[in-house]
Amino acid sequence: MPFETELLIHQSVKGRYGVDLPTPEVRNRTGLNARSEIGLPEVSEPQVVRHYTRLSHQNYSIDGNFYPLGSCTMKHNPRLNEKLARLEGFANLHPLQSEEHSQGALELIYQLTDWLKKLSGLPGVTLDPAAGAHGELTGMMMIRKAHEAKGNPRKVVLVPDSAHGTNPATAATCKYTIVTIKTGDDGMVDMDAFNSAIETHGEDIAAFMLTNPSTCGLFEPNVKVIADTLHSIGAYFYCDGANFNAIVGKVKPGDIGVDVMQINLHKTFSTPHGGGGPGSGPVMVTEELVPYLPIPYVEKKEDGTFTLIKENETTIGRIKGFHGQFGMMIRALAYMMSHGADGLQKVAEDAVLNANYILHNLKDDFHVPYPGPCMHECLLTHKKQKENGVTTMDIAKALLDAGFHPMTVYFPLVVDGAMLIEPTETESRETLDGFIEAMKTIAKRAREGDADAFHAQPQTTFRKRLDETRAARKPVLVEEK
């Protein structure tokens, strides 16, 4: 059972410390008086170790159990990758070291770039972006620059209403006006809405940002038509590739008319999220957009050595300090090599198989907004349970008591009471069966009409239902000093 622990700030006892440092000679050439009270705790090493170990016990993790968060892609995190990222030759490498001292790092970047080119079918790659959304921004900056080079940056970006929120936020950060395209009853882009937006905004359209496979767990069947239409008016097709794990080794985005796509390395290629990050969001582009790639990037010289290109006339510029999330690149390359081309294709197939297995087994107990088969995630709603006063949030909290992390709730926004379940390929049939059983039991309880009991859940977790309204109304972000 998890134990309570107080914030370290409140455990402080003056005179304790957790690091033995040499006593420095006191000098001051800063030109200013030395710092006064900061307000940091004073605690010993055992206290710190116990505090954080206790905190770890208050967490749910993929190491411990199934984590079916749709769109977030929580799969097994191999420890080999961790070991390799910690090699001294990588961990202690300073980003401003000479190329001679960093040939191994540059070569690793080059090799990862090569894998991504071959998997995506797109010839240009940047590994600089720090996360998926940062990759989106990088991609949209490139699109803007390409339009500018043709004399008109254009004004409008089309985004489906089912898109991840980062898509419209990214386009807005790039100062584009967002025109929302509605999703049809089948969960796909409504082609009438798409065509009418094309007609209305025509050559004002800079790009269409489409997540494919979509956040409804579906592959967009009209991708080719969409790509052709966009290209016919000189607009670009941006594909949010956060869900690439459903099609890796099966579909090459470059072959289907995608101009720009980010891949969330921390999802598809399994780098641990550690409570929300770090991530890495490489962007792949067509030949036409290569001139606009951000700096720096790696090139192979004729003598076989590697060099970092830091200047280029047409680039969008620099989008992050130094050269991207290098530690994540090591992990991703190790993951790709462990799977190989053959394994990555199996990744996609097993991810799709697992999602369909869940969908098939739950389709009688829960409302399925879009008929299957689905891709790597399946979408259910609370429609049947709501008749008995049980909502998506109640189902999520009941799952916690059943020992499972809930699925993604209330997303995508276009589906009322959405529950997006992504099992990933690293789950066994036994695990899926356990989850299905738990969901069926919840559906049965809801049918029996015990809504009040649901509202009181979870009961078995370290904390019971938390008052989120209070947190937002009277925000407390730090302790009083």
Next chain:
Amino acid sequence: MRYLPHTDESRKDMLNAIGAKHIDELYTHVPSETLMSEPLSSLPSHMGEMQVESHIKALAEKNTPTSKLPSFLGGGCYHHHIPASVDHLIQRGEFLTTYTPYQPEVSQGTLTYVYEFQNYIARLTGMDIANASMYDGATAVTEAALMAKRLTKRSNVIVYPCVHPDYIDVLKSYSTHSNGTVELGTEPDENTACVIIQSPNYYGLVFDLKELREKCDAVGAKLVVAVTEIVSLGLLPAPEVADIVAGEAQSIGVPMSYGGPHLGFFACKKQYMRQMPGRLCGKTVDADGKEGFVLTLNTREQHIRRDKATSNICTNQGLCALAFSIHLSLLGETGFKTLAQLNHTQACKLADALESIDGVTLKTESFFNEVTASFPISTELLKDELSKHSIIGGIPVGKTLHSMVFCATELTTDEDIAKLKAAIETILSEHSTNGGLSHAV
């Protein structure tokens, strides 16, 4: 494949259960002309742990890390000692393999350390509040500029030329794609959203910020202070006159890793709370009245406000924020100040050594752990020559390329400094006798 639990048999059974004969039946939504006709023959097949390990180890061994040679590189990324407990704790699967804490009842561990992180950053910077981390220093400072634009409804940003060049470059890239300008070092006026200064700056120089605060107040501009070396806040006074303090916290708990992942931080005054970018963790109570934490003020975020969001950031640097919090907790009030003093003292010794070399002039009189010195030879040449002496020199800077920024940390030994001094003296004497001596301007 060891990461995939299914066998061919269980795959078949599961397909049977679904009512499909072949996996391709599950790809019927995918138009056949978009499916790859052939497998990826140009990439290798799966490899065992031994093979992958030896391949990547061989790459690591082609590098010469700063732990192998005396190094004087800083410039926004610093080599510090990390206590063993830090890596031990962050590698616990219950931290390492969790996601963003969307379900607070089973994520109190993550939420609590994020809350502790916010507290630590707020206290270090002298600001009221802080967020749950940003990608890195360069993007954090850029987000600060974007926030200042929202707050003032003005479009122009002034950045001091002594701010980290990568930060300036990122500011410029973002600004060419949004409205407004980024100008270097001009005087603020009524169109200025904010002035960005770094202290200690890229050359190591420490600033007194009061005068700039007054200039900003006179025209209603926000003051953004960038910090690339967070250890400096253990010796220098908190930059509390700022509106926003943003920068890089890699120095505490996070290895250099060739430039990433690092740890951006962002702190500001309380009244800007609803315009802050990124994730925030807040304190609340559960159904039993017990204290607990949740992600809060989500209405500022991309998943609710979409194109009106304060930023598009979703994934942040959670695990790096944890490493920072553990390391800082171990140091504590006294340890953190001692660490800062150790860094500064080694930098003072480094400055003494450089000043004592004939022909070398120290350019930074007041500094924390980085100093700039000018040389009678080009510093590109100096860097190469130092490398021949098995020393990783500082960063060549300036238009004339006769200056170099050197950094000392607690890992810089007195012997390293002596070795550097001796090497520079040898190099300078060789190049003066060769007639290669030219004077710096």
